[in-house]
Amino acid sequence: MRLSIEEVIYATGGKLTRAGVRSPRPVITGVSTDTRTLHPGDLFIALPGPRADGHDFIADAFRRGAVAALAARPVDSLPQTAVVIEVSDTLKSLGRVAAAYRRTLDLEVVGVTGSVGKTTTTKMCAAVLSTRYRVAQTKEDWNAEIGVPLAVLSLAPDHEVAVIEMAMRGLGQIADLVKIARPSIGIVTTIGESHLELLGSLENIAKAKSELVAGLPDGGTAILNADDPVARGLADQARGRVLTFGLSPAADVRGSDLRMDGSGMTFLITALGRTIEAHLRTWGGHNVMNALAAAAAAIALDLDLDDVASGLEEYVPPKMRLQPVRLGEVLIINDAYNASPASMRAAFEVLLALGTSRRRLAMLGEMRELGDASESLHRDVGAAAAGAVELLITVGSGARAIAEGALEAGLSPGHVHHTSTNEEAAATLKMVMRPGDVILVKGSRAMEMEKIVDALQT
Numbered sequence: 001m002r003l004s005i006e007e008v009i010y011a012t013g014g015k016l017t018r019a020g021v022r023s024p025r026p027v028i029t030g031v032s033t034d035t036r037t038l039h040p041g042d043l044f045i046a047l048p049g050p051r052a053d054g055h056d057f058i059a060d061a062f063r064r065g066a067v068a069a070l071a072a073r074p075v076d077s078l079p080q081t082a083v084v085i086e087v088s089d090t091l092k093s094l095g096r097v098a099a100a101y102r103r104t105l106d107l108e109v110v111g112v113t114g115s116v117g118k119t120t121t122t123k124m125c126a127a128v129l130s131t132r133y134r135v136a137q138t139k140e141d142w143n144a145e146i147g148v149p150l151a152v153l154s155l156a157p158d159h160e161v162a163v164i165e166m167a168m169r170g171l172g173q174i175a176d177l178v179k180i181a182r183p184s185i186g187i188v189t190t191i192g193e194s195h196l197e198l199l200g201s202l203e204n205i206a207k208a209k210s211e212l213v214a215g216l217p218d219g220g221t222a223i224l225n226a227d228d229p230v231a232r233g234l235a236d237q238a239r240g241r242v243l244t245f246g247l248s249p250a251a252d253v254r255g256s257d258l259r260m261d262g263s264g265m266t267f268l269i270t271a272l273g274r275t276i277e278a279h280l281r282t283w284g285g286h287n288v289m290n291a292l293a294a295a296a297a298a299i300a301l302d303l304d305l306d307d308v309a310s311g312l313e314e315y316v317p318p319k320m321r322l323q324p325v326r327l328g329e330v331l332i333i334n335d336a337y338n339a340s341p342a343s344m345r346a347a348f349e350v351l352l353a354l355g356t357s358r359r360r361l362a363m364l365g366e367m368r369e370l371g372d373a374s375e376s377l378h379r380d381v382g383a384a385a386a387g388a389v390e391l392l393i394t395v396g397s398g399a400r401a402i403a404e405g406a407l408e409a410g411l412s413p414g415h416v417h418h419t420s421t422n423e424e425a426a427a428t429l430k431m432v433m434r435p436g437d438v439i440l441v442k443g444s445r446a447m448e449m450e451k452i453v454d455a456l457q458t
Contacts, residue, residue: 040065114189365443366398
């Protein structure tokens, strides 16, 4: 990237409080909010945070080669060459700089949101679109008010497509991200109970996700889940084309004949008057849905189904998302990256399919951000687990309701164990597992349940 000091001042409405002594002024070739990863030529943006304030690191940023800094307050003890632009809000200014840079780029942006499946769909989209285009995709944690601007600022002029995940923690946030990234294609994977604690109702979650659809341009394409009535209902807010995906016969991009084996999923995709066979190196009908969303994005960008099948074959699943870990004759399904009621049920389907002739165990942690419905939703997951497993271990205070739900649904008390910590959970699992078992490990990101998988391997 290349931005001038003057362009940054114009974009942010900031005031040049230190002009430096170099002439001509240096060109900005990157943006950083962290001095540990700063490169010479970067603009350093001092963001306040819960543990550290970026203003305390401005001097260090200049020592490391920053050519300018955005700050919300005066900073002393800077070198004579320092260029400082003072703004009222550095976080908002980060978004404004990114929006200004986005206007200089000629590329298509695919925005991806939804209650579950965002990251996987983003990666599948990138894999498929890379068969034809030079594609940039969001880093896994670049999906919110800091990450999306950084993702935009990381784009190169020769990128033809960018796939950007858009998460939210409240109403209006996705609308702000859309203004920065300016997507022409928007995918809503599904709308479910994730973030109930933050938004209070499924209606508000749908309203937040709809901001992506409503923000697309007149010539844009909204890609919606045909099997999810709430997501499908967002079509009314689209100003341009709508493509639907799913297993429903009415879907524009339809999946059928799903088959699961040790190598992954094989299924048919029907669209554009053709049907092709596709294969994924991961498991689960929910991942087929993610693949169908990626296929719809490919169709919106004029790829054919052969490109779609080729790209899906190249997709490599991220770690901790239905990741197989083999311990001798034991198969562990490490799905520890995150959890919601919907993704728990999807993981149970995988466990049932892979464990038809094996003993099935589940190690389940609590699910976060479910608000007042948390206990009932945990109990519902426990009831679903009772129909999928022969032995259940839960970990964490919130997950006690999973154990209770499983017991209420008829799982034998001798086959249900509740633990308080990951260490206790791992020790319990080591005592009860035996050769031939298939074991699902899943919980919210804050539970860090991958540590249980690590403990089993030591």
